[in-house]
Structure formats: structure tokens, C-alpha cells
Amino acid sequence: MRRATVALAATTLLTLALSGCATTASDATSTFVLPPAGAVPDYQLGGAYDPADGVGIVGRDRSDEPAEGLYSVCYVNGFQTQPGELDAWPTDLLLRRDGETVFDPDWPDEALLDTSTDDRRERIADTVAPWIEGCADAGFDAVEFDNLDSYTRSDDALTLDDNLALAALLVDVAHDSGLAAGQKNTAEDAAVLHERAGFDFAVVEECAAFEECPAFTEVYGDAVIDIEYSDELPRTFAEMCADDESPASMVLRDRDLVTPGHEEYVFETCR
Numbered sequence: 001m002r003r004a005t006v007a008l009a010a011t012t013l014l015t016l017a018l019s020g021c022a023t024t025a026s027d028a029t030s031t032f033v034l035p036p037a038g039a040v041p042d043y044q045l046g047g048a049y050d051p052a053d054g055v056g057i058v059g060r061d062r063s064d065e066p067a068e069g070l071y072s073v074c075y076v077n078g079f080q081t082q083p084g085e086l087d088a089w090p091t092d093l094l095l096r097r098d099g100e101t102v103f104d105p106d107w108p109d110e111a112l113l114d115t116s117t118d119d120r121r122e123r124i125a126d127t128v129a130p131w132i133e134g135c136a137d138a139g140f141d142a143v144e145f146d147n148l149d150s151y152t153r154s155d156d157a158l159t160l161d162d163n164l165a166l167a168a169l170l171v172d173v174a175h176d177s178g179l180a181a182g183q184k185n186t187a188e189d190a191a192v193l194h195e196r197a198g199f200d201f202a203v204v205e206e207c208a209a210f211e212e213c214p215a216f217t218e219v220y221g222d223a224v225i226d227i228e229y230s231d232e233l234p235r236t237f238a239e240m241c242a243d244d245e246s247p248a249s250m251v252l253r254d255r256d257l258v259t260p261g262h263e264e265y266v267f268e269t270c271r
Contacts, residue, residue, distance in 0.1 A: 032180040037222035038248035046257030074135035078145035080110040115162040125169040136177035144182035144203040167197035187215035208240040226250040230266040241270035
């Protein structure tokens with residue numbers, strides 16, 4: 001699963017992220033709430049199930065319902081096609097090289113979306129917008145957008161600026177829908193994604209394992225949700241929990257994010 005506004009609005013959002021207060025979107029017409037600072041998270045992209053006692057934040061796919069009574073984050077694959085949905089995309093919105101569609105080398109059933117022009121970005125946003133609005137209608141509190149770093153897998157066909165421009169469109173839809181917008185991974189771009197695209201918080205994978213958590217916490221403060229995976233821990237999870245650089249909201253999960261009852265299921269928290 002690892003993937004790897006204006007200045008005043010950005011400053012306001014960061015201040016509110018640090019305080020954990022409700023925040024007002026930049027158009028001043030919509031409000032959204034940030035993840036509760038330090039709350040215990042669970043990441044359920046492999047299938048929804050009843051969260052354990054003490055969990056305060058739950059991430060689920062857009063095809064699932066939010067966790068009742070808990071802060072719920074809706075997963076949206078905003079920069080690549082979702083597995084099984086390739087045929088739903090017009091061919092000219094898929095990145096192509098030498099006449100062939102470009103796929104993520106780590107996720108060969110996910111094609112990169114072509115973010116290289118204003119027209120394509122607008123059309124991608126028009127496709128993704130109903131998913132975001134559906135998250136809001138279902139009762140989610142926030143949305144996370146995966147594969148912000150797809151440009152790094154494009155052999156220079158796409159740029160950071162291309163993806164920033166699309167990200168800003170998607171964040172605007174989220175805010176207009178009353179949802180907080182979460183950056184997914186992409187540590188090297190955290191500051192610019194917050195400042196130029198308007199992201200409010202971050203959902204990250206393995207930042208403690210890769211020693212990159214400060215790249216997120218320096219931008220989003222306590223509004224960082226980290227998922228570590230049990231199969232590639234460079235140190236014990238207890239040591240990660242005790243590390244001052246680790247986010248306050250952190251969980252240990254199995255790589256495939258299976259549901260309880262499965263023999264590979266792992267769920268461990270710092271408390």
C-alpha cells in the first residue's frame with residue numbers, strides 16, 4: 001500500500017490542525033472537522049469491520065460505509081485507476097507511452113491518470129467529484145487521496161505541478177462537500193501540498209519505518225495518521241510508539257489489511 005491556497009488560508013489551516021478545532025474552508029461557505037488529535041486509528045481498506053474499543057479514527061474505502069460514531073476517513077484513488085475500474089475511464093485520460101497505457105509497477109492493475117493538461121485535469125476531477133460527494137453523503141468526515149506521487153512513476157511525462165493542480169481541484173470539491181482533505185504519503189512534497197493544494201491533514205504509511213514522520217508532523221502537527229505494517233518492521237512497534245518523532249495517532253496493521261478472523265490479521269496500537 002505504500003505510495004510513497006493562498007498563504008493566509010494555509011496558515012489558518014495549519015493553526016487549526018494543531019489545535020484540533022473545526023475549520024472553515026477557504027470559500028467561507030463550508031465547514032469541516034479535522035481528525036481528533038492523538039486518537040487511536042484503524043485502517044480498514046481490506047474490508048470494514050467493527051472497530052476495537054478505544055479506536056477514534058477509521059479509514060475505509062469509498063465503497064464501504066463510515067464507522068458509526070467515529071471519525072471516518074474515506075479512501076479515494078485520485079491519481080490512478082482503482083482495480084477493476086479501468087474500463088470506466090476514457091482512454092485519453094490514461095497516461096500512455098509508445099501507444100501503451102502506463103501502469104504502476106507496484107500495482108499493475110492501476111493505470112496512471114494523465115494529469116498533464118488543464119482539460120484532462122478538469123475531466124478527471126469531474127469523474128472523481130461524485131465519489132467525494134458520495135463520501136460526504138454517506139457520512140464520512142474526511143477524504144484521503146491516494147497516489148499523489150504518480151508523477152514519480154511517469155518517466156517525466158507528468159510533473160509535481162500537474163498533480164498539484166489536480167489535487168487543488170479535488171481538495172476544493174472535498175471542502176465544498178464539508179470534508180477535510182487528507183494528503184496520502186508523499187513526504188517530500190508535504191509542505192507544498194499543504195500550501196498550494198490546501199490539504200488539511202495527512203494519512204501516511206510507514207513513516208516511522210522509513211524515518212520520515214517529521215516531514216509530515218512539521219507541516220500538519222498532530223493531524224497525522226500513521227499506519228505501520230507488521231511484515232517489514234526495522235524495530236519493534238513498541239520502540240516506534242516510544243519514539244518522540246512518531247505521530248500520536250499510529251497503528252500497526254498487516255500489509256493486506258485483512259479483517260479479524262483471518263490468520264494474517266494484525267492490529268496493535270500504542271496504548
